Amino acid sequence: MKKITKYVLIDILRNRFMLAYTVVLSGISFSLFILEDSSGKALLGLMNVVLFIIPLVSLVFSTTYLYNAAEFIELMLSQPVRRKVLLNRIFSGLALSFVIATATGIGLPVLIYGATMQGLYLLLSAILLSVIFSALALLASVITRDKARGIGMALLLWVYFAFVFDGLVLLILFQFADYPLEGAMIAMTMLNPVDLVRIFMLLQVDLSAMMGITGAVFQKYFGSITGQVISLSVMVLWMLIPLVIAVKKFNKRDL
Amino acid sequence: MIRILQIILFFCFYVDLFAGTITAGTKQCPRIADAIALAKKGDTVLVSGGTYKESPIIVDKSIVLLGRQMPVLDGLKKHEIMIVTENDVTIEGFHFRNSGFSGYEDVAGLRLKQVRNVVVRYNHFTNTYFGVYGQHISNCHVLNNTFYSTAKDETLSGNGIHCWKSDSLLIKGNKVSGHRDGIYFEFVTKSHIEGNMSTGNVRYGLHFMFSNDDTYIGNSFVDNGAGVAVMYSKRVTMLRNRFLQNRGEASYGILLKDIADSYADGNFFEDNTVGIFMEGSSRIKFTQNQFTANGWAIRMQASCDDITMLRNNFKRNSFDIATNGSLVLNNIDHNYWDKYEGYDLNKDGLGDVPYRPTSLFSMISERNEAAMLLFRSAIVSIIDKAEKVLPGLTPEALKDNKPSMKPFNLK
Numbered sequence: 001m002k003k004i005t006k007y008v009l010i011d012i013l014r015n016r017f018m019l020a021y022t023v024v025l026s027g028i029s030f031s032l033f034i035l036e037d038s039s040g041k042a043l044l045g046l047m048n049v050v051l052f053i054i055p056l057v058s059l060v061f062s063t064t065y066l067y068n069a070a071e072f073i074e075l076m077l078s079q080p081v082r083r084k085v086l087l088n089r090i091f092s093g094l095a096l097s098f099v100i101a102t103a104t105g106i107g108l109p110v111l112i113y114g115a116t117m118q119g120l121y122l123l124l125s126a127i128l129l130s131v132i133f134s135a136l137a138l139l140a141s142v143i144t145r146d147k148a149r150g151i152g153m154a155l156l157l158w159v160y161f162a163f164v165f166d167g168l169v170l171l172i173l174f175q176f177a178d179y180p181l182e183g184a185m186i187a188m189t190m191l192n193p194v195d196l197v198r199i200f201m202l203l204q205v206d207l208s209a210m211m212g213i214t215g216a217v218f219q220k221y222f223g224s225i226t227g228q229v230i231s232l233s234v235m236v237l238w239m240l241i242p243l244v245i246a247v248k249k250f251n252k253r254d255l
Numbered sequence: 256m257i258r259i260l261q262i263i264l265f266f267c268f269y270v271d272l273f274a275g276t277i278t279a280g281t282k283q284c285p286r287i288a289d290a291i292a293l294a295k296k297g298d299t300v301l302v303s304g305g306t307y308k309e310s311p312i313i314v315d316k317s318i319v320l321l322g323r324q325m326p327v328l329d330g331l332k333k334h335e336i337m338i339v340t341e342n343d344v345t346i347e348g349f350h351f352r353n354s355g356f357s358g359y360e361d362v363a364g365l366r367l368k369q370v371r372n373v374v375v376r377y378n379h380f381t382n383t384y385f386g387v388y389g390q391h392i393s394n395c396h397v398l399n400n401t402f403y404s405t406a407k408d409e410t411l412s413g414n415g416i417h418c419w420k421s422d423s424l425l426i427k428g429n430k431v432s433g434h435r436d437g438i439y440f441e442f443v444t445k446s447h448i449e450g451n452m453s454t455g456n457v458r459y460g461l462h463f464m465f466s467n468d469d470t471y472i473g474n475s476f477v478d479n480g481a482g483v484a485v486m487y488s489k490r491v492t493m494l495r496n497r498f499l500q501n502r503g504e505a506s507y508g509i510l511l512k513d514i515a516d517s518y519a520d521g522n523f524f525e526d527n528t529v530g531i532f533m534e535g536s537s538r539i540k541f542t543q544n545q546f547t548a549n550g551w552a553i554r555m556q557a558s559c560d561d562i563t564m565l566r567n568n569f570k571r572n573s574f575d576i577a578t579n580g581s582l583v584l585n586n587i588d589h590n591y592w593d594k595y596e597g598y599d600l601n602k603d604g605l606g607d608v609p610y611r612p613t614s615l616f617s618m619i620s621e622r623n624e625a626a627m628l629l630f631r632s633a634i635v636s637i638i639d640k641a642e643k644v645l646p647g648l649t650p651e652a653l654k655d656n657k658p659s660m661k662p663f664n665l666k
Binding site for chain 1: 502503504506527528529548550570571573574593622624625626628629630631632633635637
């Protein structure tokens, strides 16, 4: 069964788009590290790339790829392969190709110029985000059969996680400004993997400012081992839950 | 018995007669107090190595008290260790240890009481409640001493160097850690504080109030609970000091409250939650200071007026300047800001559009701290950009009209 993963992986890696993506990522990263006078500032710039570009590309590319592979999927299902296994394999191939692209595109410059704790955190976050958003793309493509709607849904998801969610949080913050919201805020960030990554990086880059907040709650939580383990598990859940739902839907779907 | 005492006294005097020097800690003269009792004005009392548990030692003559091989003066956690009550005394080379601790009175390692021209140098103070405690002293020098204590909280700890109602002091080359305040002045004037290192104190690295005309040069204040706080003073000069890693919710590189007519040049602020916090201060000039990687480089409350900032570098701070109102009576022209995105068409090294160091988000997080969790998110960048184009909430007048394009070369 590993063959399917291998096939998908090779198919994507041969794709020109993936190659271009890797080159662009590494181009941005290298130029940031070379142009900025300190690696701290370069990491900040790179953080924006990780927070916005990586989710967008993962979502759009994955949905497109899955729709284009519809015939391949149908063909495979005529073979003695279980649907669950098939979808899992295809997802593994997809995710693996993104891991390779991100690890080369961002990992190489980070390891060369900014191999600090912050840099490694950023690299790990980039890889996790790629995988999470390909899982979400998988879900989107399983839910609708129409390619345009599927890609539209993926884009909406991106807008939601990158912009709308934070706007809602800001709104809630000001509506309930009279209440101690720190605990609730921590819970809310769990609902958005992009935010989780951003706050993690914030605590690396803007530690001085974060320590200034009353009781330094965020620093205490996200800085502690338990907090980090919980955050990491939440990220993994963000990967698994869309995948499980997608598999369930796919199992019941009438092809 | 009297005869034995006479012999002892004879030996002590014997030494004195020939050299003007009395040695304590010998068989003839085991106690320091004996030696002081025998000494005359201008004599030197040599103290041999060993542990002396005879506190409090009262120095009531103008003598030089010299420790050889760091004799330990132990207060047994009960007493004040040494009290100087006469002018022109030098204390050198002692290890003051375990003074009493009290929430009721200020027990000191070494107390200087209404004296002039006293020199305290090359001593160690470990686990003293207050290290050196000066009251009504004048023209005294505290040089190259080390103060180490293990203070846990503010209420049960004393200050390293504590001076009260004094003038013309020289405090130089001391290292203070683990006290409440590293260096504390109240009503201390015309003094010179240079090259001291104050680290890991529970409250402030340096704390002074009502202390006018003082000069601080080349001191380091690192990782103190609340940084440095200076209040209600005039004509303070601060040159080339370093304020590092003072982080916490109420921690400042330096807190200036009601300071007037002062001058700060060449100071270095790095990794502090707030580099400088200013409140009710007037006529202060900041030149050639470096602000690097602070949470807020400067928090300038609207109650400040006539503050001038010139040729300072602002690099990698989360926020450059935050304020709490719209009134701005200060001038921040001609600094370098690494967040400046303007251009310089006529190539004169100055940006052609003003730089606004206060972002909308810093005003928002001032009002609602939990909003900090949204820092550097897309929505925040968007509202910040919008605000930069059309300032609505941030103070209009708080801007650098001539931002430098390149960082100033500061040492």
